[in-house]
Amino acid sequence: MTVSIENMTSQNSEQNWDIFCAVVDNYGDIGVTWRLAKQLSAEQKINVTLWVDDLNSFQHILPHLDPNQVTQSHCGIKINQWSEPLKIDYKVGDVLIEAFACELPAQVKQQLVTAKQAYFDNSKNKKPPVWLNLEYLSAESWVEGCHGLPSMQASGIKKYFYFPGFSDKTGGLICEKTLFTDREHWQLDTQNRQNLFKSLGLTGIDETDTVISVFSYESSALLALCQHWQANDTKTHALIPKGRSLNSLQSILPCSIDELTPGMQIAFGNLVIHILPMTDQEGYDKLLWSCDFNIVRGEDSFLRAQWAAKPFIWHIYEQEEDYHLIKLDAFMQLYCNNLPSELAMSWKGLNLAFNQEQAALTCEYWQQLNLADLPLQQHAKQWPIDAINDVDLVSRLVQFVKNS
Template structure:
């Protein structure tokens, strides 16, 4: 390997987990860094096939390619492309760096000790998962001394000024507002996705969740709703919960299909890129999301939502969910805050009856809830987004 320090070159390593979770966040970070900062970004990904689902232009057979100004390299073992050290090295979500990279870092560290004029290793950061828990403030930015003598810094995204911030592209809210202001955009988007029969007055819910009986309970409730509800599902894990009410096997479902069950119409979505997914969230009246990337994008959509958080041992995910709900509901009227919290908890605990009853208590056109969903992104961004904070952190370090 060759060493080539450059103040304007960063490397990001991402191991794909759960198909779209980690790579979704990492790809947004890489794109925004490349578009808004004078930095050359190289993104190393171990599963290009899964990555290509959210970046259709990506060719999984190529070991190196450029999209949106980002160089995307296949992370193979061993690396097919030589790693050249830059200014910053980010490992996304504690993925284990390749041995070739670690060897290079150690060699640079040792050389810089022997010769002060030698190039120093890049600043090494671990991008952590997003959490609203209070302890994140105390851990954000802390260094960890590795056995090799290198320091690795922990970068925690978060909702307060003492954390690493939230991924949000420049002028995203302005673009969203302009999109939502023109109601024809919604109808045009649905048509482009092959969705038919959705009238402007109909309620539309997007669903991107894990398996849960609570989703089945919601769909059974929607069948008996007073007005038509259109539920938009990508072909994936969410549908596994609905097999008992579907007229065919999940394998037989395909994009563009629709299934009418009373006043519920289930639509099967095609895969879309991240920009298309953002527009889908902007266009729905309510969004059910999972993981981290879609969870944050649902907030930026300024629409009510349910967060289906990834289950962890000893129900630790419920602690993370509660920490977020405490923040999110801070300025909501007490009764509305209670209903929204119980709805989210019931959905995550697979409590079917409780999920259905509290869904009915939340009026999708309830003005306080909609006003709160609109104001929340402005408050949550805390004036400075993650990329801006990250660049400043690197400068200060």
């Protein structure tokens, strides 16, 4: 039976989905779930409620959010404070997503059990809710075999494990339908970049200067790169928000990090550090689109750097026994598959050295990596098209739920 788009939209608009997010790394977890919620609402017309335990961190990427409100709505999404116990009555909907293995409140689990029992007691009831665990993004090969697998919980309810990924056997990647077109239009007009910089309070940036955004964890390699840029023949601008990146640069800053304010400029030779204000997700996307190179961290900014079609360093979240380096290597192998061998070696070397805080090697590989290199630029533009693999995560997710 063929279902029209209008009918599908009508069906989705009657669905109620809940997403639970425990903020672990300030912006990464909430960044992913907020994009997911917005896309489900805007493109699939699903009623989404997002439960978040740390509204103060959330406010950094959603400035209009009031962290003192227990419940509120933004961008068509209901946002609830997740506390223990919940201050708002929970009514189970059609789909429940726990982001990154967060532990659901007992009353939520009980609602799932009740909904399942009601379904079996009365066959006229709609099907029981679908319970999903949204996992972290990984390029590792084992993800394909684990994506979509159910796990029977003690309550007798199946929980499905949904793995984002880069192949058609995974859950796909978060990407809004118009994102690539919007980015291309933005990058074609250089005035957009200048207007953005002006709105952020950035001055003194010429078209010929190199502009680098920095959103990393602490790393001595970042300090080494800044000292390297300082001695360069050409001018480099490092755009850095207040946060963990600046902890690595305290030794060269003229004041404490607490005294830094957005709009400040700190010049060292041919390097100028600009202190950025925090911005919402749309603003951050445009920042990535406007820079020549991006240093990013975690998961959300890592993926958005890829969609920006610019070269980047991924500062991956450190894990025990250096497991994060295995995840980094899996992605680098995939990303570099179509790069010329020498260029691939330089890009992989740069990323690995930065993550291992090998300061001298980081600078050496940076020198080898010519940002104006045409194959590097062409690869950065082609990669998003290849990586999205025809279908984005939200479209796959909705279809997965339908099939479940």
